[in-house]
Amino acid sequence: MIDIAELLTFIKVAETASFSQAATQLFVTQPAISKRISALESKLGVRLFDRIGRQVQLTEAGLRLLPKARKMAEDLLDIQRSMSLQMLDVSGELKLSTSHHVGLHRLPKSLKCFQQNFPSAQLEIEFSQSEEAYQDVLKGRAELGIITLSHKDNPLIESLPIWSDPLTCVVSNDHPLARSTNLTLLELAQHACVLPNKNTFTRQIAEQAFGKQGLKPKVRMNTNNLETLAMLVGIGWGWSLLPSTLVDDKLVVLNIDDLNVERKLGVIHHKQRTLSRAAMAFIEILKSDRTGH
Secondary structure, three states: OOOHHHHHHHHHHHHHOOHHHHHHHHOOOHHHHHHHHHHHHHHHOOOOEEEEOOEEEEOHHHHHHHHHHHHHHHHHHHHHHHHHHHHHOOOEEEEEEEEHHHHHHOOHHHHHHHHHHOOOEEEEEEEEOHHHHHHHHHOOOOOEEEEEOOOOOOOOEEEEEEEEEEEEEEEEOOOOOOOOOOOOHHHHHOOEEEEOOOOOHHHHHHHHHHHOOOOOOEEEEEOOOHHHHHHHHHOOOOEEEEEHHHOOOOEEEEOOHHHOEEEEEEEEEEOOOOOOHHHHHHHHHHHHHHHOO
């Protein structure tokens, strides 16, 4: 196989008729130029230059090779220019996987900004749960996941926190704890609650807080839909931990010092996957959302 550097060196020596000038223009040493030309001649089995004193002249084989070498060099430059333009062009399909809650309460602004700035890109969005979106990215079904971030590290997943999402402990207006003050985690643990399923990142965060005091929440019902949890709390089925975006005047916030927990919401991608321009552009928009710009 002909080495590209050897071919470009041949063209430069032919144009300058000098090994030393070619070395200067290519920013390499003269011995390196000689080595490349010798290697090219060896591969082709012909002599390309006659070296007469300090003069360098193309042989007949060299004269025949020169236009072909120039054509190859032009093709290489075209490839390079084409790839550079592709890297500047944000187009094609971008597959996102996100949870219903994050998609509804955090993404609208970023989605609108992306579509306005990059109309040639097509977004395909899968709405599920954070844990399912995590698996979508891990298994290559989605390029980006915008989710509740796991508190466990995975060597294959790159996580970038974007939003802090404090969880507030809430009950209905007529709940026995609604007028309580200075509540402890022990007292709270004696009352039924409604929480997301065990396999969710939010549930793991909640159980970790109770586990620090050797306690377990008394879970009456599981559901991964946060809006449904808010409804169940509102009709008195128990307390729950909800994002502030879901707290309204039908709910009472309980201030419990030992239950100051928060979720980190953000974007994930597979470390072994080369991100598309569209994915990189979307991440930059999310970063801007984080900084408020």
